[in-house]
Amino acid sequence: MGSLKLSLEAGAPKRLELTWGLFWKNFEVRFDGRPIGSAPDAAALKAGVEFRLPDGSALQVKLKQTLSVLRDGVPVPGSDGDPEQQMRSAGNLLYFLAALNGVLGVLGMVLTNDVLEQLGMGFGAVLFGAMLGVLGVFTHRRTRWAPAVAIGLYVLDSLLTFIDAAEAGTRPTGGLLMRAFIIFTLYRAFKASGTPAPSAQGGPGVSPQM
Incomplete structure (x- = not known):
């Protein structure tokens, strides 16, 4: 099991939570504790998945060497691409x-x-x-x-x-x-x-x- 909590803006509360199981199975994205999307396995993450945040912005997640987390194409603060x-x-x-x-x-x-x-x-x-x-x-x-x-x-x-x-x-x-x-x-x-x-x-x- 793994998890990652992130802020959408530097210094803001960590309202975005990513969780996953062994070998990246059952990947889930939650915002303020509410689910906004999921991916079944590593293959889906390697292809890249996109979720819609409550404000309408797009959250793009892709598994490369590490987990890339972008919001409207910009690395989310605290994520690997930041x-x-x-x-x-x-x-x-x-x-x-x-x-x-x-x-x-x-x-x-x-x-x-x-x-x-x-x-x-x-x-x-x-x-x-x-x-x-x-x-x-x-x-x-x-x-x-x-x-x-x-x-x-x-x-x-x-x-x-x-x-x-x-x-x-x-x-x-x-x-x-x-x-x-x-x-x-x-x-x-x-x-x-x-x-x-x-x-x-x-x-x-x-x-x-x-």
């Missing part, structure tokens, strides 16, 4: 990576551990974590250069990891997949940084009486 949400997600990811590198780096400096040594955890990891933390702050502030710099760092880190693995005769598949996810998340934030937030784009409101 530029603000994408920036927050990237910033939070950078905070997590900063903390992870910092903790492992400190452990690498104070402990004698072969695994940490092989991973290169030490002062360099602490410094890298500090850089990621700063980039996380500026990503949250919607600065365009912060996710771009973070992408550059992880692309470079991935190339160096691949070269080291090739010289050692190993395949760092898992590590590269994780880096690919990080770079993808940062790239979405970079694109979002140049896009106005839904609240700034305007659009019809839903009156409290509806």
Whole structure:
């Protein structure tokens, strides 16, 4: 089971609720607790479904890599396509990576551990974590250069990891997949940084009486 509560406008109450079962079955949309539409399964969501909100605006839902929720073609605030949400997600990811590198780096400096040594955890990891933390702050502030710099760092880190693995005769598949996810998340934030937030784009409101 899954659920998602959203506001139609930034800062407004979360009156829109999406719920679904295992493998996206029995997808339902409710507004103020009242059902306004449903979809039977993932196939229907991948094709895209549209529901009419009480104010007459159209709510478009489509399952891509993630769930896209649009209102009259504009991402709903807090949904996956919302530029603000994408920036927050990237910033939070950078905070997590900063903390992870910092903790492992400190452990690498104070402990004698072969695994940490092989991973290169030490002062360099602490410094890298500090850089990621700063980039996380500026990503949250919607600065365009912060996710771009973070992408550059992880692309470079991935190339160096691949070269080291090739010289050692190993395949760092898992590590590269994780880096690919990080770079993808940062790239979405970079694109979002140049896009106005839904609240700034305007659009019809839903009156409290509806």
